Each structure stands twice: as structure tokens, then as C-alpha cells.
Amino acid sequence: MTNRYKITFAYDGTKFAGFQKQPQQRTIEGVLTRVVNKMAKRADGEISVYGSGRTDAGVHALAQVAHFDFPFDIPADSMLKGLNSMCPLDIEVKDVEIVSNDFHARYDVTGKKYLYRISQGRFTDPFKRNYTAHWRLPIDFSLIDTAIQDFVGKHDFSSFVASGAKPGSRIRTIFAVNAIDDEVNDEIQLEFYGDGFMYNQIRIMVAVLVEIGMGKRPVHDIQRLLKVKDRQQARLTMPANGLYLKKVYYPGDDPKHSMKKHQQRD
Amino acid sequence: MTNRYKITFAYDGTKFAGFQKQPQQRTIEGVLTRVVNKMAKRADGEISVYGSGRTDAGVHALAQVAHFDFPFDIPADSMLKGLNSMCPLDIEVKDVEIVSNDFHARYDVTGKKYLYRISQGRFTDPFKRNYTAHWRLPIDFSLIDTAIQDFVGKHDFSSFVASGAKPGSRIRTIFAVNAIDDEVNDEIQLEFYGDGFMYNQIRIMVAVLVEIGMGKRPVHDIQRLLKVKDRQQARLTMPANGLYLKKVYYPGDDPKHSMKKHQQRD
Known part of the structure; x- marks a missing residue:
């Protein structure tokens, strides 16, 4: 008899070669797998x-999700403490739940939300560089705030996919977006909430913004790019x-509770 | 003919073995000296x-100060750009001034202000660990907010000096203190503004707080510690x-303009 554990965790991606396990590389999946097997x-x-999906080298997570089957019956809170006592300081498990054995961290995903932070200013702030x-x-900012709305909806995102992405449909739905002008920190923050994102998609979308x-x-160039389906552009x-x-x-998880402001514009 | 440059700079201390130049170690002074000599x-x-004083390994700076004499007549803004283009990303020069040749970054110091950040919460936040x-x-927090006031004034800080500090008077003046309960970030921030601080002094003062x-x-134990002059306690x-x-x-620089709130309590 095993329990299936769903874990929600944050990580500072700076010192990881991405999410996916790879020989000789420090990865999130690699570290978590070692910790879980050691505990068992x-x-x-x-x-x-099993993670909800990959993140690239240097990409961070505020709340990534994964699941695993554990051979001993440990209460969720003890699992939380145990994982955090064994994980390195650049991974923090925030929440542990015992879930039914048919829950799957990757196949059951209904949506993902990403944040992208851009700092302005003449020189790189040493505390923000990573x-x-x-x-x-x-x-x-007002141009970005207008343009980002053009991403909302169901579109073919072929213009916004890196060449290394796996084949298949490029049609995805973006439920909502949000742009924040954080003047105190001289920073622009962009949020994208959709049913799924392809390889480098958000980083290409932000570059266009x-x-x-x-x-x-032009401010509505995204409408054109969505039509031409050409990564080169x-x-x-x-x-x-x-x-x-x-x-x-x-x-x-009810998506309607999040990012209300821009959902109402749809 | 040389110009004396006063530079104000920030650094992320995480990857430095402290401020002071040391063979085979990456230090702030070492990096800056290499950059300045390369430019010249x-x-x-x-x-x-010449820095205003040392900081230990892992200690950060928002605005450290140093000076050097440069053999070419370069405008302050070009010096700023030049230094930042050659400094690693964990040092950022924020300001450059050409000063008179009798300015000295260390001997002329009239005061220093330090900030200490303590994060609370059950586990270490991966983005705050350094x-x-x-x-x-x-x-x-209210106990700390009351107790910290006992540091203000001219005192013998013998109880708050690490054993490795250089000999000499332990009498220093703290002009003002400030305690901030940052509930949004689950963090306590403590500021100390004084005429000078000895080796590990702030880190020992914060530990007592x-x-x-x-x-x-007891909430006023600092008054007792100042009297007993005993580091062990x-x-x-x-x-x-x-x-x-x-x-x-x-x-x-007019000290009266800063930390008004607590100065008025004196």
C-alpha cells in the first residue's frame, strides 16, 4: 500500500540546470527524486x-507541483517537514497533500500561470540580477498594457514557439493576462494565465511586448503575428x-477567482 | 595630475569572501582594485x-563608499559607465563624484547606517536565503521595538564586540535606531545609525534583540548588558x-534628515 503525495514547492532556479532529471546535472527533478528515495x-x-511540466535552466517557481507514491503512511505535515529538512535551501516545499491514486501532476493540469519580471534602470541591480x-x-508601460490584451483568447501560437519545441498543435488558450507597473521597484511585471504554454512561449511573447x-x-502587432504563424517574425x-x-x-481550482480585472474585459 | 574619485556602490555579498583584499580570494576591494587598474x-x-571600512563575507551593501586616485582626467559620468561595464554583476556603482584630494573614504566618515533583515515563517524562503x-x-515585534531604543546614545559596547575586534576604545554613539514590522513580507527590519560600529557589533546586538x-x-536587558561590559553575556x-x-x-551629509522619528524620541 502506498500513498500518493501532491507537493507544491518554490525554487530559485539560479543554480539548477532546469527541471528535468539529467545525468551529471543539478536539476529540480533530480534533487527531489534523490530526497524522496532517501526518505523511503x-x-x-x-x-x-512527476512534475506538472518542465522549467528551463534559470527559471524560477513560486508554486510548482509534483506527485510521487510513497511506500509508508506518513501524515502530510510530517512529509512537509521531512522534505524541507532534506531539500537544499533553494527548494522549499510549501504544501503537501495526500491525494487519490489517480491524481497525476502532469496529465491533470487545467491551467498554468506565469509571471515575468523586467527591471528597468540604467545599470543592473546586483540584488535582482538573477x-x-x-x-x-x-x-x-501603457503600450505594453494595451498590447498584452491581444494574447487573450484561443489562438495558434506558432509565431511564439521556439524551434526546439515538440511537434503537435500550436493552439492554446490564454484565459487572462495582467500587466503591473511597479514604479517603486522600477519594474514591470507581466502575468499570463492559460491552459498551457509551449517551449519558450512566454519568453518570446514578452520579447514582442x-x-x-x-x-x-505597432501596438497591435501581436494580432498580425498570431495570423502569420511565423517564428522568424x-x-x-x-x-x-x-x-x-x-x-x-x-x-x-476555480480559475474565475484569479486575475478578475482582466477577465472582465474579455 | 590625478583626480580623486569618490564612488558609491552596492554589492550582493553572497559570493565574496568579504571586503578586504586577500590573496586567492574573491573580495570587493580585490575586484575593484583590478578593475580600476585595468581601466588606467x-x-x-x-x-x-580605499573603502569606508570592511564588511564581512556574506554581508551586503546598498551604498558602500570608496575612493581612488586616477591618472587620467575622466568625467564622473564616464567613470561611472566605465566601472559598471567592467565590474561583475554583483557589484553596481551607483554614483561617482570627483572630490578634492584631501577627501578620504575611511578617515572622513562621520557616521554609518546598517540594516538587518530577519525573515520569519516556518521554512526558509528560497528567494531570501542569501x-x-x-x-x-x-x-x-513590540518587545524588539521597545528594547532597541536602549541602544541609542553614547555607550561602552564591550558586551557587543566580537573577540577578534582590534583593541581600542569600545565607546561608540548610536544616533538613531528604527524597527520595522514588514508583515507583507513576514520580515522584521532593524536599522542602526551611529558614528561607527565594531567587528560583529550589529550582528551581536540583533541577536540580543x-x-x-x-x-x-527581559525587555530592558540591553541596559544591563551595556553596564556589565561582558561579551559572554x-x-x-x-x-x-x-x-x-x-x-x-x-x-x-546632514544626519538630522534621516530617521527623524526616533531621533525625536532622544
């Missing part, structure tokens, strides 16, 4: 840890260090 | 960089990663 006194890898993308040229904010593209990809996986949604 | 096309160390001290046990906040010492030292050098004062 199993050989490393005997118990698998936690925001730095863009020293002036960005007109930045070009619009600098006046290098979107050009740039923003760096990984500004990107955060903010939330993973499963059936029962 | 001199052998490393020919031009010296930038705050984490204290998971509950702290009663934390013990008071946990109810382990202060016991603990808080970790370096929560400490920030916030400002260095020189003649002409």
Missing part, C-alpha cells in the same frame, strides 16, 4: 517524482531569469 | 582603492547574510 530508504530513482530580466532602454513598449513595433527571446511559474491549476 | 592600464594594485537571516520561532523578542531576556551572533551597509556619512 530506496535506491535513487526507484520512486519517480531574479529579473534587466532592460535598460525606456519602455512605455518589450519591442512594442519601445515603439519598435517574433525574433527575440527574453532571458530565463525573469520567468516564474506562479501557479498550476487542477480540476477544482 | 596600470599593473594590478598600483592604484589603491538576503535575510531566517528565524522560524515567533518573535514579538531576537532573544528579547522571544521572551528569553550577549552570547550569540546573527548570520552575515541579513546585514546590509545602507549608507556612509561624511561631513556635509
